[in-house]
Amino acid sequence: xxxxxxxxxxxxxxxxxxxxxxxxxxxxxxxxxxxxxxxxxxxxxxxxxxxxxxxxxxxxxxxxxxxxxxxxxxxxxxxxxxxxx
Amino acid sequence: xxxxxxxxxxxxxxxxxxxxxxxxxxxxxxxxxxxxxxxxxxxxxxxxxxxxxxxxxxxxxxxxxxxxxxxxxxxxxxxxxxxxxxxxxxxxxxxxxxxxxxxxxxxxxxxxxxxxxxxxxxxxxxxxxxxxxxxxxxxxxxxxxxxxxxxxxxxxxxxxxxxxxxxxxxxxxxxxxxxxxxxxxxxxxxxxxxxxxxxxxxxxxxxxxxxxxxxxxxxxxxxxxxxxxxxxxxxxxxxxxxxxxxxxxxxxxxxxxxxxxxxxxxxxxxxxxxxxxxxxxxxxxxxxxxxxxxxxxxxxxxxxxxxxxxxxxxxxxxxx
Numbered sequence: 001x002x003x004x005x006x007x008x009x010x011x012x013x014x015x016x017x018x019x020x021x022x023x024x025x026x027x028x029x030x031x032x033x034x035x036x037x038x039x040x041x042x043x044x045x046x047x048x049x050x051x052x053x054x055x056x057x058x059x060x061x062x063x064x065x066x067x068x069x070x071x072x073x074x075x076x077x078x079x080x081x082x083x084x085x
Numbered sequence: 086x087x088x089x090x091x092x093x094x095x096x097x098x099x100x101x102x103x104x105x106x107x108x109x110x111x112x113x114x115x116x117x118x119x120x121x122x123x124x125x126x127x128x129x130x131x132x133x134x135x136x137x138x139x140x141x142x143x144x145x146x147x148x149x150x151x152x153x154x155x156x157x158x159x160x161x162x163x164x165x166x167x168x169x170x171x172x173x174x175x176x177x178x179x180x181x182x183x184x185x186x187x188x189x190x191x192x193x194x195x196x197x198x199x200x201x202x203x204x205x206x207x208x209x210x211x212x213x214x215x216x217x218x219x220x221x222x223x224x225x226x227x228x229x230x231x232x233x234x235x236x237x238x239x240x241x242x243x244x245x246x247x248x249x250x251x252x253x254x255x256x257x258x259x260x261x262x263x264x265x266x267x268x269x270x271x272x273x274x275x276x277x278x279x280x281x282x283x284x285x286x287x288x289x290x291x292x293x294x295x296x297x298x299x300x301x302x303x304x305x306x307x308x309x310x311x312x313x314x315x316x317x318x319x320x321x322x323x324x325x326x327x328x329x330x331x332x333x334x335x336x337x338x339x340x341x342x343x344x345x346x347x348x349x350x351x352x353x354x355x356x357x358x359x360x361x362x363x364x365x366x367x368x369x370x371x372x373x374x375x376x377x378x379x380x381x382x383x384x385x386x387x388x389x390x391x392x393x394x395x396x397x398x399x400x401x402x403x404x405x
Contacts, residue, residue, distance in 0.1 A: 010119055048340045051117050
């Protein structure tokens with residue numbers, strides 16, 4: 001069964017009221033790419049490091065919702081996958 | 086294109102240039118898996134339920150994802166506001182709240198609920214307290230030992246302003262690992278640390294802890310690289326720590342916290358960290374963790390296990 005799934009940036013909060021922001025630094029795949037669970041989707045850069053966002057499941061990357069150099073934060077939708085469930 | 090409606094992302098200023106001209110860009114090895122859900126969320130839930138702090142959050146540690154996914158956390162007691170203002174640190178500095186005397190019980194509860202096997206207890210520096218908070222830290226150690234038999238405890242403390250009596254309070258509680266970070270090489274102390282801290286005082290703390298603790302307890306220290314130190318200075322620091330009685334050491338890359346005042350001087354490559362590790366082992370450290378993302382309590386449970394296995398090996402060699 002195939003389901004469209006929004007991929008949200010996980011919580012990287014570093015305090016009670018202060019959400020950690022990141023900048024999209026690299027997309028590892030293009031729209032239409034076939035993915036396995038755990039494949040690198042994109043990289044985001046914070047003040048501390050480059051974090052790699054993996055695909056949570058197998059599927060196809062339908063849409064990139066953010067682009068390189070965009071500022072993002074927790075719960076932002078970064079991509080839409082057509083997941084194989 | 087998907088059928089899901091497009092919702093705007095946070096921030097009005099998209100497409101900002103993330104480059105920071107005053108600092109070197111991140112090299113390829115400063116990459117981490119993004120914190121995922123699972124056990125990390127459980128840790129956050131327990132901490133929130135018991136009103137506890139972790140240095141993982143307060144210091145913006147990049148290892149949160151890995152450590153928390155294993156059900157490991159470093160508890161920060163005595164509040165989350167420090168009386169000192171070290172330039173490398175991301176913890177808030179200012180006037181702390183009064184001591185929460187119930188904190189020891191709640192930390193022990195958290196250790197129990199999270200089923201930790203090794204609990205790391207650290208704190209902000211509390212120069213406003215006559216004992217620097219040592220009594221509370223000792224109470225946490227005893228509460229964990231009492232509530233969770235078999236769980237080993239590591240304390241990562243301040244220098245207590247050089248007060249031997251305060252340090253004694255902590256060592257009398259018999260943490261399995263006593264840690265105090267020297268933070269950097271001698272030459273850079275003035276740049277990186279609060280003026281109330283010093284290289285020699287930190288060595289004195291470690292030396293005294295070694296004297297007060299039984300041999301079965303370990304003494305540990307850690308410092309950052311990438312702040313402008315030379316490799317010779319790193320070697321000198323390792324020799325000083327070993328001479329002070331440390332048998333465990335951690336070496337990690339300095340990463341500037343948000344709002345931090347000191348830029349990264351260089352990103353030390355992994356092979357240099359490996360060379361530091363070799364140096365430390367040659368000096369006789371029983372346990373060494375050296376790497377870009379190593380922090381004082383990173384894989385702390387493995388640190389303890391590593392030092393203990395080394396001691397057991399030494400004993401068996403002596404017996405043969």
